[in-house]
Amino acid sequence: MLYRKMPKTGDKLSILGFGCMRLPAKADGSIDEERAKKQVRYAIDHGVNYIDTAWPYHMGQSEPFVGRALADGYREKVRLATKLPSWLIESREDMDKYLDAQLAKLNTDHIDYYLVHALVGDLWDKVEKLGVADFLNKAKADGRIKNAGFSFHGAGEDFGRIVDAYPWDFCQIQYNILDEKNQAGTAGLQYAASKGLGVIIMEPLRGGNLTRTVPPAIKEIWDEAPVKRTAAEWALRWIWNHPEITVVLSGMNEEVHIEENLNVADGAYPHSLTEAELQLVKRVERKYRELLKVGCTGCQYCMPCPSGVNIPLCFEEYNNLYLTGNADGEKFMYAARLGGAVALGTPEFASLCVQCGECREKCPQHLDIPVLLESVVKELEGSGFEERVAMARKAFKQM
Numbered sequence: 093m094l095y096r097k098m099p100k101t102g103d104k105l106s107i108l109g110f111g112c113m114r115l116p117a118k119a120d121g122s123i124d125e126e127r128a129k130k131q132v133r134y135a136i137d138h139g140v141n142y143i144d145t146a147w148p149y150h151m152g153q154s155e156p157f158v159g160r161a162l163a164d165g166y167r168e169k170v171r172l173a174t175k176l177p178s179w180l181i182e183s184r185e186d187m188d189k190y191l192d193a194q195l196a197k198l199n200t201d202h203i204d205y206y207l208v209h210a211l212v213g214d215l216w217d218k219v220e221k222l223g224v225a226d227f228l229n230k231a232k233a234d235g236r237i238k239n240a241g242f243s244f245h246g247a248g249e250d251f252g253r254i255v256d257a258y259p260w261d262f263c264q265i266q267y268n269i270l271d272e273k274n275q276a277g278t279a280g281l282q283y284a285a286s287k288g289l290g291v292i293i294m295e296p297l298r299g300g301n302l303t304r305t306v307p308p309a310i311k312e313i314w315d316e317a318p319v320k321r322t323a324a325e326w327a328l329r330w331i332w333n334h335p336e337i338t339v340v341l342s343g344m345n346e347e348v349h350i351e352e353n354l355n356v357a358d359g360a361y362p363h364s365l366t367e368a369e370l371q372l373v374k375r376v377e378r379k380y381r382e383l384l385k386v387g388c389t390g391c392q393y394c395m396p397c398p399s400g401v402n403i404p405l406c407f408e409e410y411n412n413l414y415l416t417g418n419a420d421g422e423k424f425m426y427a428a429r430l431g432g433a434v435a436l437g438t439p440e441f442a443s444l445c446v447q448c449g450e451c452r453e454k455c456p457q458h459l460d461i462p463v464l465l466e467s468v469v470k471e472l473e474g475s476g477f478e479e480r481v482a483m484a485r486k487a488f489k490q491m
């Protein structure tokens with residue numbers, strides 16, 4: 093296992109972190125606790141020292157599970173990360189209430205890395221007004237949290253202002269070979285690093301989309317490389333090639349994936365990919381863009397939509413449907429992410445489009461947005477849609 097230092101504190105973190113959002117589950121959907129505990133402890137025994145969870149993961153069961161998995165001396169071996177469920181916060185008091193509940197659920201007296209969860213611009217504005225800076229300062233001063241950070245899912249232009257709004261120790265962003273220009277993107281990564289923040293990466297495999305089903309045209313390109321690597325190894329090594337990155341979180345729930353990730357993390361030094369290998373990754377990225385149903389880059393120029401449609405997110409979910417072929421899973425993710433379950437409770441569905449056409453001329457990719465949104469409605473909404481939205485809201489608002 094390789095380790096990298098947090099820029100502000102020098103804290104040595106394993107470059108591979110264990111994400112506890114997609115733990116192995118039983119048929120009834122509950123965590124397969126025995127198997128998951130073995131996996132977490134195996135990873136720790138093999139050098140992983142960063143464990144990440146959050147309030148809503150596994151319908152609220154991830155945090156108590158992590159508390160139990162880290163018993164028997166494992167808590168002392170790791171840095172523990174969890175997150176303030178920012179979308180549930182209605183007052184300054186709520187912040188302490190959730191943190192104290194999380195300390196109890198995790199059976200610990202401090203959180204090493206505490207993040208304000210899933211920020212987008214509006215959500216940041218809300219928690220900032222409610223006093224999140226004061227909360228983080230006090231929680232650090234009284235020792236309940238050691239490092240303050242935020243995780244981000246918003247538009248690139250909001251990222252910088254959040255970085256600048258508080259003396260953060262670290263941030264967590266979505267980053268992978270297809271998201272260089274999406275959300276925080278490469279520009280955000282470099283900006284955060286230039287301000288001395290450690291950067292934790294989530295979704296390195298785009299929720300498994302880069303590895304679950306590798307399209308033959310993509311596999312052909314990977315196979316051209318003289319050094320043989322799996323799609324997962326290429327994707328991870330490309331991320332670790334960036335010196336600005338401290339930890340990559342992987343939601344590992346198969347023993348074989350844990351083993352593979354541990355092996356890759358043994359040799360993934362910054363700047364270790366050759367120029368030819370970086371060119372190969374670029375070709376894969378270009379091929380993926382050709383295969384994607386909608387050539388949306390997530391640039392956000394079409395936003396805001398006066399009817400509240402989150403246009404790039406609709407297209408991201410629509411593309412995921414075609415990349416993965418997992419219709420049930422992607423329909424649920426669409427209902428969860430566009431239904432307001434993880435943000436401010438405001439739906440942002442494609443079906444809100446009133447076909448005004450205002451967005452059309454703003455798109456640098458010349459996408460016929462209103463027409464494409466009709467296809468999104470047809471394929472991702474339809475039968476059972478309201479039930480999926482209700483289920484997703486329940487999952488995030490439980491307890």
Ligand code: SF4
Pocket residue numbers: 396397398399400401403444445446447448449450451452461462465
């Ligand atoms: S056409 Fe639809 S998506 Fe575009 S701005 Fe109008 S309402 Fe929004």
Ligand code: SF4
Pocket residue numbers: 387388389390391392393394395403404407454455456457458459461
């Ligand atoms: S302007 Fe076009 S490419 Fe950019 S986010 Fe909107 S739809 Fe996607």
